[in-house]
Amino acid sequence: MNKPIRTISIFCLVLFLALMANATYLQYFRSEALNDRAENQRVFDAAFSRERGSIIVGRDAIAESVPVDDQYEFQRTYNAPFKYAPLTGFFAYAYGASQLERTQNDVLSGEDDRLFVTRLVDLLSNKGTQGGNIRLTIDPAAQDAAAEALSNVPGDVEGSVVALEPKTGKILAMVTAPSYDPNKLASHDKASVDRAWKQLTTDDSEPMLNRGTQKTLPPGSTFKLVTAAAAIEDGLAESADDQVPGGTEYQLPQTSGDTGLIDNEGRSCGTDTIPFTQALGNSCNTTFAQLAVQVGGDKLREQAEAFGFNQDYLEDLRPQAKSVFPDGANEPQTGQAGIGQYEVRATPLQMAMVAAGIANNGVVMRPYVVDEVQSADLDVVETTQPEEFSRAVKSSTAKVLTDLMTYTVNDGTASPAAIPGVQVAGKTGTAQSGQDDVSPYAWFVSFAPADDPEVAVAVMIEKADIPRGEIGGGVIGGPIAKAVMEAVIK
Template sequence: MNRPIRTVSIFCMFLFLALMVNITYLQFWHAEELNTDPLNARVAEAAFSRERGEILAGEGRDQVTLARSEEFDDRYKYLRVYPKPRLYANITGFLTLGTQTGIERSQNTVLSGEDPRLFVTRLIDLAQNQSNKGGNVLTTLDPAAQQAAYDALLSTVGPEGEGSVVAIEPKTGRILAMVSLPTYDPNDLATHDFDASEQAYERLDEDDREPLVNRAIQTRLFPGSTFKVVTAAAAIENGLYSSDDNVPSGATWQTPGTTGESNVIDNEGRFQCSPEEVSFLTAMAYSCNTAFAKMAVELGPEKMREQAEAFGFNSDYLNDLSPQAQSVYPESVEGADGSQVELNDAQTAQTGFGQFEVQSTPLQMAMVVSALANRGTLMRPYLVEEVQSAEYETLETTEPEELRDAVSPTTADQVTDLMVETVANGTASPAAIPGVSIAGKTGTAQRGVEGLPPYGWFVSFGPAEDAEVAVAVMIQEAPGKEIAGGALGGPIAKAVMEAVLND
């Protein structure tokens, strides 16, 4: 063989080997990633051409269908339908050709029938010459609590308002309600009229109120005075004070190392906070900013951050719905020379009542009070209760998972006592339920922008001695109303707790 032919032969051999390596990689190592990629057109068309599983909530007679597939007379054979669209849109998400969000995305392999747990079902369908049916996903949501949260929030903030409600079962981490406003109709996006679907998506995506954002897990704001329960927990856990002690307070406090009125912390006219010392019960019940600012400085930023992180700040924790925003207790700030330095006393003081750079999602604040309600043990929150076959046979049930002990049982009990006093005789009284001991805390967080109204927050759980539900309410916008965490958030939390306790 002459040299040119040998060179061409060797080159062709290398091309052949490269082709074989690429095919092997795509078919074996990269196949699963390609098959689960929502942008894979072939997979997307296949999903439209089979009977996708249902998304469900509730049990027995109270069970409701959040999403199902209906036969449709076109090339795709099935149309995805959302029977209660606006109520559950932020959880179910939507399914379009090439796009999945919410539970539709996170549980896609189950709903499409491709999950390994549905292998036997696929074999039976194949043997019977039937098309492959998807499995069902039963969520942890309590339909009564979800409806109560939606109705109460909508009536409070109005059709142009923005906010969120999250309710958790403290002992397990089961998410009982998750509402985000404004909402949208996923049926407008699931249509097989792709031009109409694209127009609907563009309209929602360009809306300044961001209806496609799940505020429960994707929006983080200053938590304001609801963060005082974290500061109180840190103070008790570190042996600084107990719930029976007096704590430093005062009508005003110039933050250490600062000058000028802009750095003066006050109590917004709450005269109960004015003495230089008040009881811890009074400090919590009347939400004394000066008291919690001083506590934070006494503790220092490291201990404050450690306590916040024990409750879940600066981490991810929800596995079955994404994306989620991390709640933040700042690790450092930029110094004068551009380097990262620890928070100073003035900045730490602001964090004591949920300002400066402390930011939280509603789910995170629900986790804080849920851990306190569970005597200090923080459970991983979850939304998927069961994976089922198409015939509703249970294939797998989610087991509750302990994340960590956020505080000791003694600390949790003492913070609970402070929060019960806040509902019984303080700012959180709008959440009171006759005959039930309720623990709660209000929050009205300044935005840090002159002229804009604050954010309203409310957190609570009940019954305080053996909690069945913990709730966080966040009010971002309520046009035409004066935002105050207790006045607006308290009745919403009460409605959700009553829905769970009376179920």
């Protein structure tokens, strides 16, 4: 072979190898990044032309893909959309996906490795890839009860209800108000989707926000359960009948005047020491501010973190806002934190975990909402196994806390959650917003039956058409929690 031909041959070989290397790079190393690019129209077209799997609650699909006569072949449809949108999220052509539609996308689209056999069968039979299904832990009766009870709060309510199964961490109910209709974002009419997106994203009430997992607020007196746990663990009390600090007022250390003065807003909290039951039953600020100072900021933070504060723990429903207990709090700040104020902030899910941890003999289970992964033919591919998140307190401490909480329902501020014939444990909370033009936040946490808990509930009402002076966690949140607990324990 003469030199010119050899040169051309080598050059062609180099070009061929470069082409092969580039194809390999694009198909194997860059494929995921290219698929995720917003301007990749082919990927969106393929996704919308695929039979996406269903999201199932009980025996019913709350999200499914139904055949339609247009270029995309399937339309994503949400049943009972306002009730379940905070869980399902949306699946939109131009705006991607959220919540379970996003975190479980590989399963729902059929691309998950656990569905390999299904994909192989579809390929051999020349069928389009079918998505897998996910079955949720949600109890339909509990979800219905939470949605109805929350809707009965006067006005344009903003709030959330979360219920857990204490022994497993299963999320039995998660409802948010206001909510939205994800069907409007799943439409194949791009103009109408754009209008719906603009309306939803500019709404000051944030209807697309899952307040159960994504909104943190001061938890107020419900946090006194954490303070009580820390005090018992630290040896400041051993039983529900032990004496603890009381008093009508308490001046925080290193302070003077009204800015550091804690009072009980007229509740009966004695003048010196009082029984622990009276302190929690009447939600005595003076008691828990003093206990917090005695325990100390570091130990109180460690106790809060044992229940889940300052940590991520929800893996199948994202994003999750971290509940916060501040680091490095001084004595007056610790006193404020002990009654759920200062810089303490929590999601309803977090406060449900506090109640559930107490109910489960001090063990906090990791919360989860995806119970099963199924093939398109409803064969179970994987079942989620309950996982211990932490031992928050000793079982003896949990028993004392349960006694305190049952007293609070039977004889204290949490009486609106009482269920005839069932022993209920509960705690109220009313947290100051810190803004003159924003009403206090109403909280309520509970579990039942107290001797063998099946459900733990947290209720948070951020806004409602209720006079400022009448806002209270027991009055507003108690009946909601009661309805959810009754739905579970039947």
